[in-house]
Amino acid sequence: MTTFQALLACLGLxxxxxxxxxxxxxxxxxxxxxxxxxxRDAFSELALPLGLAVxxxxxxxxxYLSEVAKFPPCPLCWYQRIxxxxxxxxxxxxxxxxxxxxxxxVLPLVAVGAVIATYHYLLERFPDSVSSVCSTDVPCETVWxxxxxxxxxxxxxxxxxxxxxxxxxxxxxxxxxxxxxxDTVDEPSELQEAQx
Numbered sequence: 408m409t410t411f412q413a414l415l416a417c418l419g420l421x422x423x424x425x426x427x428x429x430x431x432x433x434x435x436x437x438x439x440x441x442x443x444x445x446x447r448d449a450f451s452e453l454a455l456p457l458g459l460a461v462x463x464x465x466x467x468x469x470x471y472l473s474e475v476a477k478f479p480p481c482p483l484c485w486y487q488r489i490x491x492x493x494x495x496x497x498x499x500x501x502x503x504x505x506x507x508x509x510x511x512x513v514l515p516l517v518a519v520g521a522v523i524a525t526y527h528y529l530l531e532r533f534p535d536s537v538s539s540v541c542s543t544d545v546p547c548e549t550v551w552x553x554x555x556x557x558x559x560x561x562x563x564x565x566x567x568x569x570x571x572x573x574x575x576x577x578x579x580x581x582x583x584x585x586x587x588x589x590d591t592v593d594e595p596s597e598l599q600e601a602q603x
Contacts, residue, residue, distance in 0.1 A: 408476070412468050413554035416563040419461075419570045426450075426573055447577075454578035455502035455509065458571055462494035465567035472560065478551040481541050483527040487564045490520030494571055501578070510575035517575070521568040527561035 433439045439447060450457075469488055472478045480488070494513060501509035527547060534548040541547035552560050 408471060409552045410554060412563055413552070413558045415464065416558055416566040417555065419566045423566070423569055423573060426577070450577050451579070454574045455498055455505075455507075458498040458509070458513070458574040458578070459495065459502055461567060461570045461574065462491065462498050465564065466492050466495055468563075469560075472551070476551075478560075479545045481545040481547040481549070483523055483530070483541060483547045484560070486523045487520050487527070487561065487568075490516045490523065491564070491567065498571075498574075507578045509578055513575040514572055517568045517572040521565055521572070524561045524565035524568060528559060528565060531559055531561065 429439070429443065433443075466488075469480075469484070469491070473480050473484075493516060497509060497512050497516075500506070501512075530541075530547050531550050550559050552558070552563075
């Protein structure tokens with residue numbers, strides 16, 4: 408199961424690399440090539456359900472590690488869970504309500520969670536050079552999972568947080584055809600309702 412979780416994290420890293428590289432290239436070039444716009448729009452439409460899937464998968468994965476695999480969560484693991492679990496509700500409600508402004512609620516949690524995951528990862532890798540805030544009962548320096556020579560539990564959590572942040576940004580409202588900026592929910596206009 409931990410190998411499957413690590414493979415999902417690697418898939419997430421590929422998605423992050425492609426997405427952020429495309430964003431940087433688009434910024435440098437002054438916009439996306441026309442051939443990439445439909446792909447961006449498709450991911451914009453799928454961002455909310457994908458965010459819900461990522462939040463649900465990472466949360467269930469963390470519960471599997473502690474409740475089934477019996478890896479005791481350290482204090483830093485609990486702080487990361489506190490930042491991850493609410494994203495299930497946030498993305499779920501945003502998808503149900505078609506609220507593409509979910510980034511305003513998600514990004515603060517994601518930023519805090521990513522910082523904690525980064526610190527935790529560094530603490531695992533360099534236990535002598537980073538001061539620990541963990542208890543002696545469940546030390547944060549213990550590496551319970553180490554896959555592909557670079558992924559541990561906080562490493563996988565970091566990928567989850569970065570995916571949620573990226574998907575929250577991708578879910579932004581697109582400009583309407585009339586040039587305004589608003590949500591693109593397909594709702595019939597008064598003119599369309601009047602036609603037979």
